[in-house]
Amino acid sequence: xxxxxxxxxxxxxxxxxxxxxxxxxxxxxxxxxxxxxxxxxxxxxxxxxxxxxxxxxxxxxxxxxxxxxxxxxxxxxxxxxxxxxxxxxxxxxxxxxxxxxxxxxxxxxxxxxxxxxxxxxxxxxxxxxxxxxxxxxxxxxxxxxxxxxxxxxxxxxxxxxxxxxxxxxxxxxxxxxxxxxxxxxxxxxxxxxxxxxxxxxxxxxxxxxxxxxxxxxxxxxxxxxxxxxxxxxxxxxxxxxxxxxxxxxxxxxxxxxxxxxxxxxxxxxxxxxxxxxxxxxxxxxxxxxxxxxxxxxxxxxxxxxxxxxxxxxxxxxxxxxxxxxxxxxxxxxxxxxxxxxxxxxxxxxxxxxxxxxxxxxxxxxxxxxxxxxxxxxxxxxxxxxxxxxxxxxxxxxxxxxxxxxxxxxxxxxxxxxxxxxxxxxxxxxxxxxxxxxxxxxxxxxxxxxxxxxxxxxxxxxxxxxxxxxxxxxxxxxxxxxxxxxxxxxxxxxxxxxxxxxxxxxxxxxxxxxxxxxxxxxxxxxxxxxxxxxxxxxxxxxxxxxxxxxxxxxxxxxxxxxxxxxxxxxxxxxxxxxxxxxxxxxxxxxxxxxxxxxxxxxxxxxxxxxxxxxxxxxxxxxxxxxxxxxxxxxxxxxxxxxxxxxxxxxxxxxxxxxxxxxxxxxxxxxxxxxxxxxxxxxxxxxxxxxxxxxxxxxxxxxxxxxxxxxxxxxxxxxxxxxxxxxxxxxxxxxxxxxxxxxxxxxxxxxxxxxxxxxxxxxxxxxxxxxxxx
Numbered sequence: 001x002x003x004x005x006x007x008x009x010x011x012x013x014x015x016x017x018x019x020x021x022x023x024x025x026x027x028x029x030x031x032x033x034x035x036x037x038x039x040x041x042x043x044x045x046x047x048x049x050x051x052x053x054x055x056x057x058x059x060x061x062x063x064x065x066x067x068x069x070x071x072x073x074x075x076x077x078x079x080x081x082x083x084x085x086x087x088x089x090x091x092x093x094x095x096x097x098x099x100x101x102x103x104x105x106x107x108x109x110x111x112x113x114x115x116x117x118x119x120x121x122x123x124x125x126x127x128x129x130x131x132x133x134x135x136x137x138x139x140x141x142x143x144x145x146x147x148x149x150x151x152x153x154x155x156x157x158x159x160x161x162x163x164x165x166x167x168x169x170x171x172x173x174x175x176x177x178x179x180x181x182x183x184x185x186x187x188x189x190x191x192x193x194x195x196x197x198x199x200x201x202x203x204x205x206x207x208x209x210x211x212x213x214x215x216x217x218x219x220x221x222x223x224x225x226x227x228x229x230x231x232x233x234x235x236x237x238x239x240x241x242x243x244x245x246x247x248x249x250x251x252x253x254x255x256x257x258x259x260x261x262x263x264x265x266x267x268x269x270x271x272x273x274x275x276x277x278x279x280x281x282x283x284x285x286x287x288x289x290x291x292x293x294x295x296x297x298x299x300x301x302x303x304x305x306x307x308x309x310x311x312x313x314x315x316x317x318x319x320x321x322x323x324x325x326x327x328x329x330x331x332x333x334x335x336x337x338x339x340x341x342x343x344x345x346x347x348x349x350x351x352x353x354x355x356x357x358x359x360x361x362x363x364x365x366x367x368x369x370x371x372x373x374x375x376x377x378x379x380x381x382x383x384x385x386x387x388x389x390x391x392x393x394x395x396x397x398x399x400x401x402x403x404x405x406x407x408x409x410x411x412x413x414x415x416x417x418x419x420x421x422x423x424x425x426x427x428x429x430x431x432x433x434x435x436x437x438x439x440x441x442x443x444x445x446x447x448x449x450x451x452x453x454x455x456x457x458x459x460x461x462x463x464x465x466x467x468x469x470x471x472x473x474x475x476x477x478x479x480x481x482x483x484x485x486x487x488x489x490x491x492x493x494x495x496x497x498x499x500x501x502x503x504x505x506x507x508x509x510x511x512x513x514x515x516x517x518x519x520x521x522x523x524x525x526x527x528x529x530x531x532x533x534x535x536x537x538x539x540x541x542x543x544x545x546x547x548x549x550x551x552x553x554x555x556x557x558x559x560x561x562x563x564x565x566x567x568x569x570x571x572x573x574x575x576x577x578x579x580x581x582x583x584x585x586x587x588x589x590x591x592x593x594x595x596x597x598x599x600x601x602x603x604x605x606x607x608x609x610x611x612x613x614x615x616x617x618x619x620x621x622x623x624x625x626x627x628x629x630x631x632x633x634x635x636x637x638x639x640x641x642x643x644x645x646x647x648x649x650x651x652x653x654x655x656x657x658x659x660x661x662x663x664x665x666x667x668x669x670x671x672x673x674x675x676x677x678x679x680x681x682x683x684x685x686x687x688x689x690x691x692x693x694x695x696x697x698x699x700x701x702x703x704x705x706x707x708x709x710x711x712x713x714x715x716x717x718x719x720x721x722x723x724x725x726x727x728x729x730x731x732x733x734x735x736x737x738x739x740x741x742x743x744x745x746x747x748x749x750x751x752x753x754x755x756x757x758x759x760x761x762x763x764x765x766x767x768x769x770x771x772x
Contacts, residue, residue: 066351068343071187073133075339077169082108095123113168126154136187143179146221146329152179162366173370174335179325192284192314196347199340202368203276206248208236211326212335219320223328227312229255232280250278250292261304268303336368383495386720387444389451398722401442405771408435418725422765431475447508461488484532486523487514496554498561511552518545541585543576555605557622571598594646596637597628606668608675625666632659655699657690669719678717685712708756710747711738715772742769
């Protein structure tokens with residue numbers, strides 16, 4: 001034991017005003033080592049006697065009784081001291097920028113999540129500050145830029161609903177570009193001082209990107225070299241091969257490496273439970289220890305207890321605290337986080353075990369995978385014939401809108417929840433929607449709680465809105481052309497919701513093509529209750545006339561609204577984009593500038609999460625899929641982040657997607673981290689899926705008709721991601737029209753890794769034959 005280490009411990013006792021007996025125990029414990037052989041040589045021998053913890057003791061009470069008090073204690077779910085009755089975190093409302101603190105139901109109890117629900121009703125909220133429950137006051141705020149990442153963003157406050165102790169709560173959903181930090185702390189270990197830490201996180205919502213960390217980091221947000229970090233990490237990164245299994249593993253981020261030991265450690269078998277207790281202790285001089293557990297049951301497993309890696313002894317911690325990123329703001333990771341503490345001094349095994357028992361008794365329950373619709377409310381594909389609309393707190397209706405091939409009536413085939421029976425109703429006869437123009441489809445969106453279906457009147461070409469204020473209320477129909485000036489059209493519209501900055505719901509826009517001149521039109525609604533307005537984007541901002549029989553496609557990505565069209569003159573792919581509400585639109589030719597081949601069919605667009613670092617990448621890749629008119633090959637034109645150049649690749653030539661059938665268009669869906677593009681094979685009329693597990697992986701292609709029985713089709717598919725029976729947004733459905741009898745088919749995937757299944761909704765539930 002080095003003299004400087006003893007001096008550091010003594011200084012900590014003086015500066016932290018710890019009781020003499022506690023400091024003595026800490027100093028004595030720090031000197032206790034034993035010589036072992038093998039990988040645990042020089043492992044610390046920690047006292048294992050029982051900690052005097054009452055049934056009311058919470059984690060920081062236990063550590064205080066152990067003589068290793070908390071110097072940082074955070075949770076979005078509960079108190080970590082029996083006496084604590086302050087705020088847990090702060091949320092900021094998207095509609096007006098107002099903030100409020102979210103506290104507890106009672107001292108030493110669980111979070112008052114209802115206060116967040118009330119404050120954030122009908123708008124979005126982010127978590128802007130996480131309060132330190134310890135006396136040190138080391139609150140965490142949204143992390144600024146660093147050596148490997150830009151300015152971070154706050155976590156979406158309602159993206160991770162769970163229960164704890166039977167009470168409603170929300171976890172912290174870490175996505176790429178999300179992180180929290182404090183670079184000016186009190187009481188945290190520096191320069192080789194001992195410390196311990198743990199976090200409760202998810203073993204299912206993980207990735208291999210850097211770095212889902214919680215703990216001690218550099219004070220300047222840069223990589224200052226080996227031993228300048230001491231943070232617990234949970235990820236699927238195997239930094240020093242070989243590793244056992246596929247993880248995730250509890251590891252130590254000591255900077256410039258994620259360590260399961262002083263080198264490879266195949267004894268670390270990983271922790272893949274929904275809730276994981278991840279623990280790290282480090283005496284700062286020669287030893288560290290890694291432990292893990294299921295936070296819902298059982299005790300701790302010691303994955304490593306041995307010497308620090310070469311070049312890391314002694315440690316050189318700087319004392320900043322980081323949550324959700326690496327020490328240099330590397331922020332490409334994902335994770336679900338619920339609570340965590342850091343201690344002064346090296347806790348005993350008895351204290352760690354008592355804390356694990358308390359975590360189990362807290363009663364964590366529910367899925368630890370964030371809700372994609374909350375994280376990326378505009379990330380799904382452009383508006384289409386299928387939609388999920390909320391029915392209340394426990395269910396979510398799924399609806400597919402089709403056109404009766406016999407009379408053009410608008411039909412709704414709806415499912416209250418997975419496991420229920422589908423039902424079909426005729427919205428034209430029931431609520432007055434005019435017959436739909438042949439060759440066009442309905443398009444549905446959910447906005448401000450309303451569900452709206454936009455159709456084209458077969459008789460006049462007028463734009464119609466059939467809308468539902470809430471499940472259980474009657475539908476209504478209005479003519480947006482006669483009432484608000486939308487020019488008649490002859491092609492399927494598209495719709496999008498984009499944040500307006502004045503209300504939580506955002507602007508709703510419907511994009512159409514004027515049948516008289518091919519001009520791109522926008523019909524927009526600032527908020528429910530306002531009047532609609534219409535403007536000509538071609539006349540005002542230069543969008544070229546749109547190719548006949550093709551439709552616009554709109555998406556929102558990284559705050560931008562983009563509308564993609566096919567130029568009538570040469571088939572070029574055009575992007576007409578709006579950086580923010582109130583700014584002018586701009587137009588660019590993606591074919592001329594970035595090589596997208598000319599096309600003659602409607603494109604599709606999607607936003608899919610990027611594995612890259614940097615706050616811009618947190619918004620996700622934007623991809624537009626087109627069909628090369630000369631070869632019928634499927635093309636992807638993609639943008640890694642706003643400000644980067646677009647690139648184009650041929651998915652048919654590169655990955656085997658069959659030629660796309662004439663008269664059909666691709667449709668894309670981002671679902672459970674996968675990106676899938678569904679097409680119809682020109683040779684067989686089979687339904688094809690071309691899918692990408694993660695950005696950077698190779699694409700793959702499969703024939704869903706040959707493999708799973710989807711009937712051949714001559715119409716473009718329709719897609720939807722909707723909640724499974726457990727409430728998780730994992731159920732993927734592709735709707736097609738059987739070319740032999742025009743029956744509506746559903747080919748569905750309960751979750752990634754399950755087999756697809758096909759059923760005939762027309763035969764089973766009465767959907768009329770569908771117009772192609």
